Amino acid sequence: MPEPVVQTDEFAVVLRAAIRARGLGLERIRDRLRGQGISVSLATLSYWQSGRSRPERRDSLAAVQLLETVLEVPAGTLTDSVGPPRRRGRWLSTVPVPPEVAAFWARPDAVEDAVSEVDIKWDERLTRISQHDRVFVGADGGERSYHSRQVLRAEADGPDRWVVIMHLDEHDRALPEIRPLRHCRLGRTVLRPADGLLVAELLFDRPLRKGETVITEHELVNSAPYPPATNYERKFRLPVREFVLEVCFDPDRLPVDCVRYSQLDEADEVAVRVEPLESVHGVALNFGPGRYGFRWRWAD
CATH class of the missing domain: 2.60.40.3140 (Immunoglobulin-like)
Structure with missing residues:
Protein backbone atom coordinates (compact mmCIF):
# COMPACT_ATOMS: atom_id res chain seq x y z
CA MET A 1 0.00 0.00 0.00
CA PRO A 2 1.65 3.29 -1.05
CA GLU A 3 2.35 5.88 1.62
CA PRO A 4 2.20 9.64 1.10
CA VAL A 5 5.48 11.26 0.16
CA VAL A 6 6.92 13.50 2.85
CA GLN A 7 8.21 16.72 1.35
CA THR A 8 11.54 17.92 2.67
CA ASP A 9 11.67 21.71 2.90
CA GLU A 10 14.54 24.08 3.65
CA PHE A 11 13.55 24.49 7.30
CA ALA A 12 13.72 20.74 7.98
CA VAL A 13 17.16 20.49 6.35
CA VAL A 14 18.55 23.47 8.29
CA LEU A 15 17.06 22.26 11.57
CA ARG A 16 18.50 18.75 11.20
CA ALA A 17 21.92 20.19 10.45
CA ALA A 18 21.77 22.48 13.48
CA ILE A 19 20.70 19.62 15.76
CA ARG A 20 23.54 17.40 14.51
CA ALA A 21 26.09 20.17 14.93
CA ARG A 22 24.93 20.95 18.47
CA GLY A 23 24.79 17.29 19.47
CA LEU A 24 21.58 17.56 21.52
CA GLY A 25 18.79 15.00 21.58
CA LEU A 26 15.19 16.06 21.09
CA GLU A 27 14.36 15.49 24.76
CA ARG A 28 17.13 17.85 25.89
CA ILE A 29 16.03 20.43 23.32
CA ARG A 30 12.44 20.16 24.56
CA ASP A 31 13.55 20.52 28.17
CA ARG A 32 15.67 23.60 27.41
CA LEU A 33 12.79 25.23 25.57
CA ARG A 34 10.48 24.42 28.46
CA GLY A 35 12.96 25.99 30.87
CA GLN A 36 12.61 29.21 28.86
CA GLY A 37 8.81 29.11 29.07
CA ILE A 38 8.14 27.58 25.62
CA SER A 39 6.35 24.21 25.43
CA VAL A 40 6.97 22.11 22.31
CA SER A 41 6.29 18.37 22.28
CA LEU A 42 8.77 15.72 21.16
CA ALA A 43 6.36 14.78 18.39
CA THR A 44 6.34 18.36 17.06
CA LEU A 45 10.14 18.61 17.10
CA SER A 46 10.32 15.29 15.29
CA TYR A 47 7.77 16.44 12.69
CA TRP A 48 9.71 19.67 12.12
CA GLN A 49 13.05 17.98 11.52
CA SER A 50 11.54 15.31 9.26
CA GLY A 51 9.60 17.83 7.16
CA ARG A 52 6.26 16.30 8.13
CA SER A 53 5.11 19.69 9.38
CA ARG A 54 6.60 23.12 9.82
CA PRO A 55 6.04 26.02 12.21
CA GLU A 56 3.60 28.67 11.05
CA ARG A 57 1.55 29.84 14.02
CA ARG A 58 2.79 32.65 16.26
CA ASP A 59 3.62 30.40 19.21
CA SER A 60 5.51 27.99 16.94
CA LEU A 61 7.53 30.79 15.35
CA ALA A 62 8.40 32.07 18.84
CA ALA A 63 9.70 28.58 19.65
CA VAL A 64 11.86 28.65 16.49
CA GLN A 65 13.48 31.91 17.58
CA LEU A 66 14.36 30.37 20.93
CA LEU A 67 15.61 27.23 19.15
CA GLU A 68 18.29 29.36 17.52
CA THR A 69 19.63 30.20 20.97
CA VAL A 70 19.38 26.61 22.23
CA LEU A 71 21.17 25.26 19.14
CA GLU A 72 23.70 28.12 19.17
CA VAL A 73 23.17 29.19 15.58
CA PRO A 74 23.16 32.82 14.35
CA ALA A 75 19.88 34.69 14.68
CA GLY A 76 17.76 34.16 11.57
CA THR A 77 19.32 30.80 10.63
CA LEU A 78 16.11 28.89 11.35
CA THR A 79 13.50 31.64 11.13
CA ASP A 80 14.63 32.72 7.66
CA SER A 81 14.40 29.14 6.39
CA VAL A 82 10.74 28.71 7.40
CA GLY A 83 9.63 30.61 4.33
CA PRO A 84 6.31 32.35 3.63
CA PRO A 85 3.00 30.93 4.88
CA ARG A 86 1.56 28.14 2.77
CA ARG A 87 -1.16 28.94 0.28
CA ARG A 88 -4.53 28.40 1.95
CA GLY A 89 -7.08 26.95 -0.47
CA ARG A 90 -10.64 26.00 0.39
CA TRP A 91 -10.24 22.56 -1.10
CA LEU A 92 -6.64 21.79 -0.26
CA SER A 93 -7.04 18.31 1.15
CA THR A 94 -3.39 17.63 0.38
CA VAL A 95 -0.65 20.19 0.93
CA PRO A 96 3.13 19.89 0.53
CA VAL A 97 3.58 20.24 4.29
CA PRO A 98 0.51 19.25 6.37
CA PRO A 99 -0.69 21.60 9.12
CA GLU A 100 0.32 20.87 12.68
CA VAL A 101 -2.00 18.30 14.24
CA ALA A 102 -2.53 20.25 17.48
CA ALA A 103 -2.58 23.77 15.99
CA PHE A 104 -5.88 24.80 17.60
CA TRP A 105 -5.62 22.99 20.94
CA ALA A 106 -4.91 24.77 24.22
CA ARG A 107 -2.20 22.25 25.15
CA PRO A 108 -0.64 21.22 21.83
CA ASP A 109 2.24 19.33 23.46
CA ALA A 110 -0.11 16.90 25.25
CA VAL A 111 -2.19 16.40 22.09
CA GLU A 112 0.89 15.83 19.92
CA ASP A 113 2.25 13.24 22.36
CA ALA A 114 -1.04 11.34 22.45
CA VAL A 115 -1.51 11.46 18.67
CA SER A 116 2.03 10.15 18.14
Whole structure:
Protein backbone atom coordinates (compact mmCIF):
# COMPACT_ATOMS: atom_id res chain seq x y z
CA MET A 1 0.00 0.00 0.00
CA PRO A 2 1.65 3.29 -1.05
CA GLU A 3 2.35 5.88 1.62
CA PRO A 4 2.20 9.64 1.10
CA VAL A 5 5.48 11.26 0.16
CA VAL A 6 6.92 13.50 2.85
CA GLN A 7 8.21 16.72 1.35
CA THR A 8 11.54 17.92 2.67
CA ASP A 9 11.67 21.71 2.90
CA GLU A 10 14.54 24.08 3.65
CA PHE A 11 13.55 24.49 7.30
CA ALA A 12 13.72 20.74 7.98
CA VAL A 13 17.16 20.49 6.35
CA VAL A 14 18.55 23.47 8.29
CA LEU A 15 17.06 22.26 11.57
CA ARG A 16 18.50 18.75 11.20
CA ALA A 17 21.92 20.19 10.45
CA ALA A 18 21.77 22.48 13.48
CA ILE A 19 20.70 19.62 15.76
CA ARG A 20 23.54 17.40 14.51
CA ALA A 21 26.09 20.17 14.93
CA ARG A 22 24.93 20.95 18.47
CA GLY A 23 24.79 17.29 19.47
CA LEU A 24 21.58 17.56 21.52
CA GLY A 25 18.79 15.00 21.58
CA LEU A 26 15.19 16.06 21.09
CA GLU A 27 14.36 15.49 24.76
CA ARG A 28 17.13 17.85 25.89
CA ILE A 29 16.03 20.43 23.32
CA ARG A 30 12.44 20.16 24.56
CA ASP A 31 13.55 20.52 28.17
CA ARG A 32 15.67 23.60 27.41
CA LEU A 33 12.79 25.23 25.57
CA ARG A 34 10.48 24.42 28.46
CA GLY A 35 12.96 25.99 30.87
CA GLN A 36 12.61 29.21 28.86
CA GLY A 37 8.81 29.11 29.07
CA ILE A 38 8.14 27.58 25.62
CA SER A 39 6.35 24.21 25.43
CA VAL A 40 6.97 22.11 22.31
CA SER A 41 6.29 18.37 22.28
CA LEU A 42 8.77 15.72 21.16
CA ALA A 43 6.36 14.78 18.39
CA THR A 44 6.34 18.36 17.06
CA LEU A 45 10.14 18.61 17.10
CA SER A 46 10.32 15.29 15.29
CA TYR A 47 7.77 16.44 12.69
CA TRP A 48 9.71 19.67 12.12
CA GLN A 49 13.05 17.98 11.52
CA SER A 50 11.54 15.31 9.26
CA GLY A 51 9.60 17.83 7.16
CA ARG A 52 6.26 16.30 8.13
CA SER A 53 5.11 19.69 9.38
CA ARG A 54 6.60 23.12 9.82
CA PRO A 55 6.04 26.02 12.21
CA GLU A 56 3.60 28.67 11.05
CA ARG A 57 1.55 29.84 14.02
CA ARG A 58 2.79 32.65 16.26
CA ASP A 59 3.62 30.40 19.21
CA SER A 60 5.51 27.99 16.94
CA LEU A 61 7.53 30.79 15.35
CA ALA A 62 8.40 32.07 18.84
CA ALA A 63 9.70 28.58 19.65
CA VAL A 64 11.86 28.65 16.49
CA GLN A 65 13.48 31.91 17.58
CA LEU A 66 14.36 30.37 20.93
CA LEU A 67 15.61 27.23 19.15
CA GLU A 68 18.29 29.36 17.52
CA THR A 69 19.63 30.20 20.97
CA VAL A 70 19.38 26.61 22.23
CA LEU A 71 21.17 25.26 19.14
CA GLU A 72 23.70 28.12 19.17
CA VAL A 73 23.17 29.19 15.58
CA PRO A 74 23.16 32.82 14.35
CA ALA A 75 19.88 34.69 14.68
CA GLY A 76 17.76 34.16 11.57
CA THR A 77 19.32 30.80 10.63
CA LEU A 78 16.11 28.89 11.35
CA THR A 79 13.50 31.64 11.13
CA ASP A 80 14.63 32.72 7.66
CA SER A 81 14.40 29.14 6.39
CA VAL A 82 10.74 28.71 7.40
CA GLY A 83 9.63 30.61 4.33
CA PRO A 84 6.31 32.35 3.63
CA PRO A 85 3.00 30.93 4.88
CA ARG A 86 1.56 28.14 2.77
CA ARG A 87 -1.16 28.94 0.28
CA ARG A 88 -4.53 28.40 1.95
CA GLY A 89 -7.08 26.95 -0.47
CA ARG A 90 -10.64 26.00 0.39
CA TRP A 91 -10.24 22.56 -1.10
CA LEU A 92 -6.64 21.79 -0.26
CA SER A 93 -7.04 18.31 1.15
CA THR A 94 -3.39 17.63 0.38
CA VAL A 95 -0.65 20.19 0.93
CA PRO A 96 3.13 19.89 0.53
CA VAL A 97 3.58 20.24 4.29
CA PRO A 98 0.51 19.25 6.37
CA PRO A 99 -0.69 21.60 9.12
CA GLU A 100 0.32 20.87 12.68
CA VAL A 101 -2.00 18.30 14.24
CA ALA A 102 -2.53 20.25 17.48
CA ALA A 103 -2.58 23.77 15.99
CA PHE A 104 -5.88 24.80 17.60
CA TRP A 105 -5.62 22.99 20.94
CA ALA A 106 -4.91 24.77 24.22
CA ARG A 107 -2.20 22.25 25.15
CA PRO A 108 -0.64 21.22 21.83
CA ASP A 109 2.24 19.33 23.46
CA ALA A 110 -0.11 16.90 25.25
CA VAL A 111 -2.19 16.40 22.09
CA GLU A 112 0.89 15.83 19.92
CA ASP A 113 2.25 13.24 22.36
CA ALA A 114 -1.04 11.34 22.45
CA VAL A 115 -1.51 11.46 18.67
CA SER A 116 2.03 10.15 18.14
CA GLU A 117 0.78 6.74 19.37
CA VAL A 118 -1.70 6.31 16.50
CA ASP A 119 -1.39 6.32 12.71
CA ILE A 120 -2.30 9.67 11.13
CA LYS A 121 -0.39 9.30 7.87
CA TRP A 122 -3.60 9.35 5.80
CA ASP A 123 -5.24 12.32 7.47
CA GLU A 124 -4.22 14.92 4.89
CA ARG A 125 -5.29 12.56 2.08
CA LEU A 126 -8.93 12.68 3.18
CA THR A 127 -11.10 15.57 1.99
CA ARG A 128 -13.75 16.59 4.51
CA ILE A 129 -16.89 16.72 2.37
CA SER A 130 -19.45 16.91 5.18
CA GLN A 131 -19.40 16.64 8.97
CA HIS A 132 -22.42 16.74 11.28
CA ASP A 133 -22.05 16.74 15.09
CA ARG A 134 -24.96 16.45 17.55
CA VAL A 135 -24.29 17.16 21.22
CA PHE A 136 -26.76 16.08 23.91
CA VAL A 137 -26.89 17.95 27.24
CA GLY A 138 -28.97 16.70 30.18
CA ALA A 139 -31.21 18.57 32.63
CA ASP A 140 -28.35 18.58 35.13
CA GLY A 141 -26.24 20.59 32.69
CA GLY A 142 -23.94 17.63 32.00
CA GLU A 143 -22.83 16.45 28.58
CA ARG A 144 -24.42 13.05 27.96
CA SER A 145 -23.01 12.20 24.56
CA TYR A 146 -22.13 13.41 21.13
CA HIS A 147 -22.84 11.80 17.76
CA SER A 148 -20.78 12.48 14.65
CA ARG A 149 -21.50 11.65 11.02
CA GLN A 150 -19.02 12.50 8.29
CA VAL A 151 -18.47 12.04 4.58
CA LEU A 152 -14.85 11.73 3.51
CA ARG A 153 -13.23 11.40 0.06
CA ALA A 154 -9.87 9.74 -0.55
CA GLU A 155 -7.36 11.78 -2.54
CA ALA A 156 -5.02 8.80 -2.96
CA ASP A 157 -5.23 5.02 -2.85
CA GLY A 158 -4.97 3.65 0.66
CA PRO A 159 -6.70 5.72 3.39
CA ASP A 160 -8.13 3.23 5.86
CA ARG A 161 -8.84 5.18 9.06
CA TRP A 162 -9.96 8.37 10.72
CA VAL A 163 -8.45 9.62 13.98
CA VAL A 164 -10.69 11.11 16.68
CA ILE A 165 -9.26 13.54 19.25
CA MET A 166 -11.42 14.39 22.24
CA HIS A 167 -10.63 16.56 25.28
CA LEU A 168 -12.44 16.95 28.62
CA ASP A 169 -11.87 20.19 30.49
CA GLU A 170 -12.48 18.43 33.84
CA HIS A 171 -9.57 16.02 34.21
CA ASP A 172 -11.08 14.37 37.30
CA ARG A 173 -13.95 12.97 35.21
CA ALA A 174 -13.92 9.59 33.49
CA LEU A 175 -13.17 9.73 29.78
CA PRO A 176 -16.12 8.82 27.55
CA GLU A 177 -16.62 5.53 25.77
CA ILE A 178 -16.18 5.72 22.01
CA ARG A 179 -18.61 3.62 19.99
CA PRO A 180 -18.26 3.02 16.23
CA LEU A 181 -21.73 2.96 14.65
CA ARG A 182 -21.48 2.73 10.85
CA HIS A 183 -18.76 1.73 8.38
CA CYS A 184 -15.97 1.82 10.95
CA ARG A 185 -14.53 -0.17 13.83
CA LEU A 186 -12.29 0.75 16.71
CA GLY A 187 -8.53 0.58 16.21
CA ARG A 188 -5.82 1.78 18.58
CA THR A 189 -7.07 3.90 21.47
CA VAL A 190 -4.95 6.22 23.63
CA LEU A 191 -6.39 7.25 27.00
CA ARG A 192 -4.73 10.08 28.95
CA PRO A 193 -7.08 10.75 31.91
CA ALA A 194 -4.62 13.12 33.59
CA ASP A 195 -4.73 15.32 30.48
CA GLY A 196 -8.44 14.73 29.77
CA LEU A 197 -7.52 13.28 26.38
CA LEU A 198 -8.88 10.42 24.30
CA VAL A 199 -7.40 9.64 20.88
CA ALA A 200 -8.78 6.77 18.84
CA GLU A 201 -8.50 5.28 15.37
CA LEU A 202 -11.72 4.49 13.53
CA LEU A 203 -10.86 1.90 10.89
CA PHE A 204 -12.90 1.85 7.69
CA ASP A 205 -14.43 -1.37 6.37
CA ARG A 206 -11.59 -1.47 3.82
CA PRO A 207 -8.92 0.85 2.39
CA LEU A 208 -10.32 3.47 0.03
CA ARG A 209 -9.32 3.99 -3.59
CA LYS A 210 -8.55 7.45 -4.92
CA GLY A 211 -11.79 9.38 -5.45
CA GLU A 212 -13.84 6.97 -3.34
CA THR A 213 -16.03 8.29 -0.53
CA VAL A 214 -17.00 6.82 2.82
CA ILE A 215 -19.73 7.70 5.34
CA THR A 216 -18.86 6.96 8.95
CA GLU A 217 -20.74 7.47 12.19
CA HIS A 218 -19.55 7.20 15.77
CA GLU A 219 -20.51 8.47 19.19
CA LEU A 220 -18.83 9.36 22.45
CA VAL A 221 -20.85 8.50 25.55
CA ASN A 222 -20.11 9.86 29.01
CA SER A 223 -20.92 8.16 32.30
CA ALA A 224 -22.25 9.70 35.52
CA PRO A 225 -21.28 12.00 37.07
CA TYR A 226 -21.50 13.74 33.71
CA PRO A 227 -18.95 16.43 32.85
CA PRO A 228 -20.38 19.96 33.10
CA ALA A 229 -21.25 21.27 29.65
CA THR A 230 -20.74 24.95 28.90
CA ASN A 231 -19.32 24.75 25.39
CA TYR A 232 -18.57 22.49 22.45
CA GLU A 233 -16.31 23.13 19.47
CA ARG A 234 -14.84 21.26 16.53
CA LYS A 235 -11.28 21.98 15.43
CA PHE A 236 -10.38 21.74 11.73
CA ARG A 237 -6.76 21.36 10.70
CA LEU A 238 -7.93 21.03 7.08
CA PRO A 239 -10.95 22.61 5.35
CA VAL A 240 -14.44 21.13 5.39
CA ARG A 241 -17.02 21.82 2.69
CA GLU A 242 -19.98 21.65 5.07
CA PHE A 243 -20.05 21.49 8.85
CA VAL A 244 -23.30 21.27 10.82
CA LEU A 245 -23.22 21.52 14.60
CA GLU A 246 -26.32 20.90 16.76
CA VAL A 247 -26.49 21.26 20.54
CA CYS A 248 -29.58 19.62 22.05
CA PHE A 249 -30.62 20.74 25.54
CA ASP A 250 -33.09 19.05 27.86
CA PRO A 251 -36.39 20.98 27.63
CA ASP A 252 -36.55 21.08 31.44
CA ARG A 253 -33.40 23.20 31.59
CA LEU A 254 -32.29 25.66 28.93
CA PRO A 255 -29.29 27.99 29.14
CA VAL A 256 -29.91 31.66 29.76
CA ASP A 257 -27.39 32.76 27.17
CA CYS A 258 -25.91 31.08 24.06
CA VAL A 259 -23.25 32.21 21.58
CA ARG A 260 -22.14 30.68 18.28
CA TYR A 261 -18.51 31.44 17.46
CA SER A 262 -15.90 30.70 14.82
CA GLN A 263 -12.26 31.49 14.25
CA LEU A 264 -10.41 30.97 10.99
CA ASP A 265 -6.73 30.16 11.44
CA GLU A 266 -5.22 33.10 13.37
CA ALA A 267 -7.96 35.63 12.54
CA ASP A 268 -10.03 37.19 15.32
CA GLU A 269 -12.92 35.20 16.70
CA VAL A 270 -16.38 36.00 15.33
CA ALA A 271 -19.22 35.49 17.84
CA VAL A 272 -23.01 35.75 17.34
CA ARG A 273 -25.56 35.56 20.15
CA VAL A 274 -28.37 33.07 19.43
CA GLU A 275 -31.65 32.40 21.18
CA PRO A 276 -31.21 29.55 23.72
CA LEU A 277 -33.76 27.05 22.46
CA GLU A 278 -34.17 23.33 23.06
CA SER A 279 -31.96 22.78 20.02
CA VAL A 280 -29.55 25.27 18.49
CA HIS A 281 -27.49 24.71 15.38
CA GLY A 282 -24.98 26.37 13.11
CA VAL A 283 -23.87 25.67 9.55
CA ALA A 284 -20.42 26.51 8.20
CA LEU A 285 -19.61 26.20 4.49
CA ASN A 286 -16.10 26.08 3.04
CA PHE A 287 -14.68 26.40 6.54
CA GLY A 288 -11.19 25.95 7.89
CA PRO A 289 -8.57 25.63 9.07
CA GLY A 290 -10.01 26.93 12.33
CA ARG A 291 -12.48 26.42 15.19
CA TYR A 292 -16.28 26.42 15.22
CA GLY A 293 -18.57 25.94 18.19
CA PHE A 294 -21.12 27.08 20.73
CA ARG A 295 -20.75 28.24 24.32
CA TRP A 296 -23.55 28.87 26.74
CA ARG A 297 -24.27 30.03 30.27
CA TRP A 298 -26.58 28.50 32.86
CA ALA A 299 -28.64 30.44 35.37
CA ASP A 300 -26.85 30.87 38.71
